[in-house]
Amino acid sequence: MADPLWLADVLRAEGLKVIEHDGWKNRGHGDFLDIRGVLCHHTAGGGVNDWRVVQDGRSDLPGPLAQLVLERDGTFRVIAAGVCWHAGRGSWPGWPTNNANYHVIGIEAVNDGRGQEWPAVQLDAYKRGSAAILRKAGRGANDCVGHKEYSSEGKIDPFPIDMVAFRRDVQALITNSTASGGADVALEETFVNYRGNTVTLGTAVRFIDQHVNEIREQLGGPKPFNGWPQLGGKTMVDAIADTNRKLDDLTTAVNALVAASTGKPAA
Template identity: 35%
Template sequence: MATPMSAGSLLAGLRAEGLTVVEVGNWSHHNRNHKGPWGPVHGVMIHHTATSGGPRSVELCRDGRTGLPGPLCHGVITKDGRVHLVGYGRANHAGLGDDDVLRAVIAEQALPPANEANTDGNRYFYGFECENLGNGKDPWPEAQLAAVERTAAAVCRHHGWTERSVIGHREWQPGKVDPRGFTMAWLRGRVGERLRQPVCGGAGAGATMLP
């Protein structure tokens, strides 16, 4: 069981992993907390946006769409490797998923197949959307993949989690396919390698403010 890190701790952790962070508007107070609790948190969930274009993807994830209000995640990782923070707190990203998967994440064990949708994932997971069409053909630039790795590692490092606490949306909710274009086992391997390295102390990191 883990209390969600503060918005300031997330920002500092991402910078410490060497990431360029873009703070979008009032991200640290933009959430869906009025719909239910956020926490305890147990893991990091990775998605693809099914959109193209960084600005469009960020705007969608911040504002949401008809029938699904934003924020749709905590951060959007664009193809250039920047992390755009769009929300902090409860976010509409995970939806209902499998309680057996949640128990495996908490225990940091191999995940069972997701075959139920009976548990509120928005309460328990950090969520990061990655700019990609999700058609299996849209490329994943190395800068973006490195940012996904570093982002997941930043959250895991803060909580003392291993790479087993990083899952894909498709591993949580039956019928989902995201993220498509790489395997989660491969990503967890990269996160595990990074967690065995010391943080870079913010070298090469930066921050930008957007309205």
């Protein structure tokens, strides 16, 4: 199973305050398939008891509703390691459409979503916690996504955070971490690449980063990878799916025409 049993350790290693709830490693609606990112929410409550709903659920939706709750003082409550019901319907490049719960970790930050201020300590923990998770999962800040960006159901959370600026800070934290264990030194090491040239790891990482982003742009459109204008605002996958659907409709129509003209169903 791919459940993030490392959540509490990774957040602590980032210097964050962590409360582990009893039984969190066994709580959830089944196991993760893999971990592709972080989905950022606000609780819409704003008080000290918001975590209860996240853990226990509502009358219409059984808990847990997210793996993590971020308190206003920057403390992370670790609620669950298994799948939680938080994403709903929506899409993001690289995530399965309408099925993100099995692939992304939900953070419910305590805020009423109606203009309550975001304390600096909470925002800082939000970014550092997201960076720690993404680094552990081998992902970049492009997979740190606001529910309002992912959702096709009109979500507004986390209100009113500018997710583009948020991702910029998260990426800097992923790259410059002191918790990643001497990465700066290792990046000066050299190796012989496939062309026979001696290069540093740092140079290789920069090229990989650049090329991965170019590939993602081809698949998902210009950053933040939400689709290409010449594909009607769709990503490559959505555009191909659309074309397939139209081909199916066309085949059905042709078969109906053939059947009507011969009196026999088409083969």
